[in-house]
Amino acid sequence: MRKIVAGLAAAVLLTGCGPFSSVGAQSPTAAPAGTPAPPAASTPPGGSAAPGGGSATGLESAYEQVITTVLPSIVQITTKVGLGSGVVIDDAGHIVTNAHVVGEATQMTVAIATGGAERSARLVSAFPAGDLAVIKVDDPKGLQPARFGDSSKVRVGQMVLAMGNPLGLSGSVTEGIVSAVGRTVSEPQESGSPGATIANAIQTSAAINPGNSGGALVNLSNEVIGIPTLAATNPDLGGGAAPGIGFAIPSNTAVDIANQIIKDGKVTNSHRAALGIRGSTVVGNDGEPSGVGVARVEPGGGAAKAGIRSGDVIVSVNGKQTPTIATLTETIAALRPGAKVKVGLLRADGSDATVEVTLGQLPGE
Numbered sequence: 001m002r003k004i005v006a007g008l009a010a011a012v013l014l015t016g017c018g019p020f021s022s023v024g025a026q027s028p029t030a031a032p033a034g035t036p037a038p039p040a041a042s043t044p045p046g047g048s049a050a051p052g053g054g055s056a057t058g059l060e061s062a063y064e065q066v067i068t069t070v071l072p073s074i075v076q077i078t079t080k081v082g083l084g085s086g087v088v089i090d091d092a093g094h095i096v097t098n099a100h101v102v103g104e105a106t107q108m109t110v111a112i113a114t115g116g117a118e119r120s121a122r123l124v125s126a127f128p129a130g131d132l133a134v135i136k137v138d139d140p141k142g143l144q145p146a147r148f149g150d151s152s153k154v155r156v157g158q159m160v161l162a163m164g165n166p167l168g169l170s171g172s173v174t175e176g177i178v179s180a181v182g183r184t185v186s187e188p189q190e191s192g193s194p195g196a197t198i199a200n201a202i203q204t205s206a207a208i209n210p211g212n213s214g215g216a217l218v219n220l221s222n223e224v225i226g227i228p229t230l231a232a233t234n235p236d237l238g239g240g241a242a243p244g245i246g247f248a249i250p251s252n253t254a255v256d257i258a259n260q261i262i263k264d265g266k267v268t269n270s271h272r273a274a275l276g277i278r279g280s281t282v283v284g285n286d287g288e289p290s291g292v293g294v295a296r297v298e299p300g301g302g303a304a305k306a307g308i309r310s311g312d313v314i315v316s317v318n319g320k321q322t323p324t325i326a327t328l329t330e331t332i333a334a335l336r337p338g339a340k341v342k343v344g345l346l347r348a349d350g351s352d353a354t355v356e357v358t359l360g361q362l363p364g365e
Contacts, residue, residue: 276301
């Protein structure tokens, strides 16, 4: 489980699902992008799910059916430094998980959430920028691939279950609803993970705890619609849990990236925009973040072609202030490769400038 500060109604830290995440670390405040879809009712198989609109027995039966169907596709992944969860994606033994679950490991063990002996597995490839990775077990016999749904059809209010291995408790399930869609959130940089920005994240009230990372967010049609990745803690409560705020990578993104890794051994098309710079947050004389200092400009990238130079400070994109690297990253993540943006700069000589940048594509590695 990962953590991050997000500019929600109340500031929270978002903590990733790996059990060895350092609670309380934070990244700069950033505003989630996207507008939640209108509420939609969700009717589980076998009965109405609405409170007062159907029997509790019908809803219980629906939950039991989903758990029985999907849980055999959930695995626990154990490396030398921690554990997390994963979802079986095909009969060949490929499993999709979070990059931060794998960390720097290339070898790990896998156990099915419903029981059985551990199996050895290896890393196929990881896409840290999107916090996704694919591993492959040496012996795929008996593995049951999950069915992935179309995350573009997810609606606020739908009932969901989060399946994984929180705190090492194999095969645990929590329930909730889809709280919002279209969020853009960033993870902090930590040992073994350079941090990631997740676009179009699904926000859920289903409890997500350390060890849930890489597991499954499931609808009541037995479909995986997301990969739980982030959960919130409240810095005002000393890093204590902020119940009901968790985030999952949408299934369409997870399947697309995983299929590229399975086919080509790496991500060949990230579908993510890139500015083409390396930088870090600059702190002003008042001690507050004031922009992103450009440390390096990628040769041939959009920033280089627009005349952005090392030593410049990026202060805005399309008129939106970018006081931190997290805000800048989230702003760019919400755009598409090829888009033209106006970038506000503070030059090294103290002058202001605005340049037009044609965004490139974020590399897959």
